Amino acid sequence: MNVSVTKILNIRGSLIEKASLGENSWFRCGGNADLLFKPADLEDLLSFLNQYEKAKPLMVLGSMANCIIRDGGIRGCVIHLGKAFSDIKVDGTKITVGAGALNGSLASAAVKSGIGGLEFLSGIPGTIGGAICMNAGAYGAEVKDVLFEASAVGREGHVKTFKPEDLKMSYRYCQLPDEYIFINAVFKGKIEDKGKLRARLNEMKVKRQQSQPISEKTGGSTFANSTSKELKSAGLPETMRTWELIDKVGGRGLKIGGAQMSEKHCNFMINTGSATASDLENLGDEIRRRVRDEFGLNLNWEIKRIGEKLC
Numbered sequence: 513m514n515v516s517v518t519k520i521l522n523i524r525g526s527l528i529e530k531a532s533l534g535e536n537s538w539f540r541c542g543g544n545a546d547l548l549f550k551p552a553d554l555e556d557l558l559s560f561l562n563q564y565e566k567a568k569p570l571m572v573l574g575s576m577a578n579c580i581i582r583d584g585g586i587r588g589c590v591i592h593l594g595k596a597f598s599d600i601k602v603d604g605t606k607i608t609v610g611a612g613a614l615n616g617s618l619a620s621a622a623v624k625s626g627i628g629g630l631e632f633l634s635g636i637p638g639t640i641g642g643a644i645c646m647n648a649g650a651y652g653a654e655v656k657d658v659l660f661e662a663s664a665v666g667r668e669g670h671v672k673t674f675k676p677e678d679l680k681m682s683y684r685y686c687q688l689p690d691e692y693i694f695i696n697a698v699f700k701g702k703i704e705d706k707g708k709l710r711a712r713l714n715e716m717k718v719k720r721q722q723s724q725p726i727s728e729k730t731g732g733s734t735f736a737n738s739t740s741k742e743l744k745s746a747g748l749p750e751t752m753r754t755w756e757l758i759d760k761v762g763g764r765g766l767k768i769g770g771a772q773m774s775e776k777h778c779n780f781m782i783n784t785g786s787a788t789a790s791d792l793e794n795l796g797d798e799i800r801r802r803v804r805d806e807f808g809l810n811l812n813w814e815i816k817r818i819g820e821k822l823c
């Protein structure tokens with residue numbers, strides 16, 4: 513696809529054609545983006561949106577910790593909010609943070625200021641924009657519990673502020689209107705003892721190191737946990753977790769090409785070194801097929817599969 517970059521003028525951020533994307537994702541494989549734009553600031557982003565052809569596809573990606581970028585790449589433009597959108601400001605029990613900031617930076621700032629409730633974010637890889645979009649969560653807490661409001665810019669360049677209830681946030685879900693880009697958010701915690709917060713942060717870190725393949729090329733949980741209603745209608749215990757189903761169908765350690773379901777946490781998929789995006793997706797599809805055949809239950813992908821397959 514020819515996105516006419518030459519028509520886009522006076523941009524201060526970086527605009528890259530045929531940008532490597534998959535290689536920079538957590539899985540370290542997959543295709544390129546036709547165009548990648550990293551705005552210098554909000555004004556730059558608005559100027560770009562104003563000039564970028566409305567008919568061309570546009571999407572935003574954070575750290576790509578929850579994505580498979582398909583081998584054929586992404587048509588149109590990918591926006592990435594980096595350092596320019598990573599300011600963090602504390603005011604009482606509220607913290608305003610740019611959507612490009614890392615979850616870990618927000619968690620550290622909260623602990624440093626004695627604000628409790630945001631520690632769970634410390635070990636979740638990715639940016640604040642991605643965390644809101646995925647309603648990311650861990651250890652019984654999720655973004656919607658601590659999000660006060662989030663602002664996003666629409667394709668037409670208007671900024672809108674959403675309360676969590678406007679976004680209908682639920683388990684790993686947020687209903688943001690199409691093509692909106694979160695630019696910043698306000699989180700709210702509660703005053704707590706800094707020592708206790710530090711201890712909780714460390715406890716979570718150790719738990720994660722023990723249970724997840726965090727040093728591998730992975731994308732976190734491959735499939736979401738099924739709801740108790742879904743499990744019940746398949747005649748399964750309502751508390752059954754997805755990893756247990758994967759284990760029961762022989763998924764632990766299963767390999768297709770260079771893709772493997774982790775031995776350590778069998779709902780995590782890993783690139784053993786030579787995986788293509790299509791190996792990863794085929795492995796996920798094989799797991800889904802086995803669970804459907806054995807238990808009559810359709811697993812829902814948590815990982816987003818983005819872009820085009822190679823023909």
Ligand SMILES: Cc1cc2nc3c(=O)[nH]c(=O)nc-3n(C[C@H](O)[C@H](O)[C@H](O)COP(=O)(O)OP(=O)(O)OC[C@H]3O[C@@H](n4cnc5c(N)ncnc54)[C@H](O)[C@@H]3O)c2cc1C
Nearest residue numbers: 574575576577578637638639641642643645648649694732
């Ligand atoms: C080792 C490992 C452990 C993980 N553990 C957890 C865990 O415990 N809990 C959990 O919930 N997740 C976990 N994940 C998954 C992942 O970290 C989260 O989903 C994270 O929130 C993704 O953020 P990201 O910036 O990488 O988003 P991306 O993967 O880049 O994008 C995810 C989605 O968010 C959208 N998005 C990104 N930025 C914006 C924005 N500014 N505005 C609008 N939409 C946006 C993208 O379009 C895409 O649809 C884990 C992943 C890994 C690799």
